[in-house]
Amino acid sequence: MKAIALQRYLPPELPESLFDTDLPMPSPGPHDILVRVEATAINPLDNRVRRPKDKVEEQPRVLGWDASGVVLSAGAAVTRFRPGDSVYYAGELGRQGSFAEFQLVDERLAARKPESLNHAEAAALPLTALTAWSALFARMKVPRDPAANAGKRILIIGAAGGVGSMAVQFAARVAGLEVIATASRPASADWVLALGASHVIDHRKDIPAQMAQAGFRYADYVLILSDTDTYYPAAVQAVAPEGTIGTVVEATKPIDWAALWDKSATLVWEMVFTRNEYTPERSHLIGEMLAEVAAQVDAGLVRSTMTEHVTPLNAGTLRAALQRMAEGRSIGKTVLSGFAP
Ligand SMILES: NC(=O)c1ccc[n+]([C@@H]2O[C@H](COP(=O)([O-])OP(=O)(O)OC[C@H]3O[C@@H](n4cnc5c(N)ncnc54)[C@H](OP(=O)(O)O)[C@@H]3O)[C@@H](O)[C@H]2O)c1
CATH class of the missing domain: 3.40.50.720 (NAD(P)-binding Rossmann-like Domain)
Known part of the structure; x- marks a missing residue:
């Protein structure tokens, strides 16, 4: 699958700091759903995690903590979703992220995408x-x-x-x-x-x-x-x-x-990952919150915060979007989609 990854934590202006790559298709654990990511969004967290340091990852690391997509397959213990469902989620700090064609996420951290939004509009929401x-x-x-x-x-x-x-x-x-x-x-x-x-x-x-x-x-x-x-x-x-x-x-x-x-x-x-990092048994609260947000969106009370939609999605367009966000002048959210062929 196509993905954008880092292996070394290099100064963000260097092209090698985030590169296009092909990674093996991941396969779901018992509680995971495998999602085809239709759109993703950027957060200050991406810039924070990729700050320069000496560490080198053994395998390419994929960032990205916002996704909207379609379930392709599900682990044996998954009860809430089926292939074909449209879902949105932020994911987890310690797993491969959403700057990829496909992503695994624990079903308890996901919810059905708001029906009134398309994937790009929905991808703007989860983490924030x-x-x-x-x-x-x-x-x-x-x-x-x-x-x-x-x-x-x-x-x-x-x-x-x-x-x-x-x-x-x-x-x-x-x-x-x-x-x-x-x-x-x-x-x-x-x-x-x-x-x-x-x-x-x-x-x-x-x-x-x-x-x-x-x-x-x-x-x-x-x-x-x-x-x-x-x-x-x-x-x-x-x-x-x-x-x-x-x-x-x-x-x-x-x-x-x-x-x-x-x-x-x-x-x-408030630290958004506290629950699933420290009390994984309460992870379901994350999916439940996203479901409540989706209900508020579909009721017309809350709108998508997407203000910019960048396409195609590749290392160059992602690096540029992250650079603009680092200036601290973003209004709403920047969404990216469409891996270039
Ligand atoms: N604890 C958590 O779990 C968690 C989760 C998500 C984000 N965060 C953190 O929350 C913060 C906001 O995240 P975000 O995604 O909303 O960031 P963002 O989208 O990049 O925020 C951009 C906005 O920040 C405002 N801004 C820039 N400089 C400012 C200043 N000196 N004082 C006040 N506002 C300023 C700008 O408003 P103007 O153009 O009007 O100045 C701009 O609209 C970040 O530090 C992020 O790391 C924490």
């Missing part, structure tokens, strides 16, 4: 949807019931990227929260307003001061989707007494935990 859904509803414990959220608001920092584009929709359209989104450019501001934000402020300026100017003293929830080291102090100022701050970005410095004392506020982390 899981991150945003889990951050809001599992970790920050935002009620899913809009009636319970009447009069409540959330501040989402870094709202126009892949994760933010899902978080804004889930917060506004599923939970019924008033969403204050941060965006620093006219195009990213327009995008978050179109997804359901009520107000936009600029993360490159003083966030609490802009909130005060707009008439908001506090936000019940604050979700950080960019540098935690930078935005934690603003989040502490912005969060309401007894409110909750969530972040999906690791801190590189010690967090000032004591700063939350005065407001009796809570800080929670």
Whole structure:
């Protein structure tokens, strides 16, 4: 099968850092489905994992944590899917990824693709949807019931990227929260307003001061989707007494935990692979979340966040797309499909 892989972790501008290759067709273990990948998408995680280091992989390693495709065959213990089903999923950190014609995934991590989306539109969603859904509803414990959220608001920092584009929709359209989104450019501001934000402020300026100017003293929830080291102090100022701050970005410095004392506020982390890495017996929760997201999409509450569709898919087009994403100016998601013959 055709795939795009790395073997050495080379500077990303070098053509050899990601190369086109042919790999043997994988065969499913008991819980696996074998999927023909119809479309994939890129994430900052791809750039993070391929950062230069001395390690050399024994076999070519395939990255990619977003896929939409069709089930070709299934392992003996698979109960939820059959050949011909259309599925979407993010997959696992430690297995071969979605930048390939075919991929194995544990059935518990996948769900049926939203029926109202084509494969490219669906491939934009899985990793970012899981991150945003889990951050809001599992970790920050935002009620899913809009009636319970009447009069409540959330501040989402870094709202126009892949994760933010899902978080804004889930917060506004599923939970019924008033969403204050941060965006620093006219195009990213327009995008978050179109997804359901009520107000936009600029993360490159003083966030609490802009909130005060707009008439908001506090936000019940604050979700950080960019540098935690930078935005934690603003989040502490912005969060309401007894409110909750969530972040999906690791801190590189010690967090000032004591700063939350005065407001009796809570800080929670979201790392999307925690469940299947540490508690594989709970992996089914991942597939269930994706099924819930698909239901929200098919109900018309949530839309695909695809803003760019690159074709064909090869090492050159993938490297270029990853390079553009590294500039930190992506709006929504970049999807790739169609291996060149
Ligand atoms: N914990 C997890 O499991 C998990 C999962 C997925 C992603 N993540 C992490 O979450 C972060 C966001 O991921 P993503 O996929 O949404 O990334 P992305 O799509 O690359 O985000 C791009 C957006 O970031 C905004 N941005 C750029 N610089 C910023 C800054 N200094 N402050 C605030 N916003 C800024 C930009 O908005 P403007 O153009 O308006 O400035 C742009 O729209 C990344 O760090 C990623 O590694 C974590």
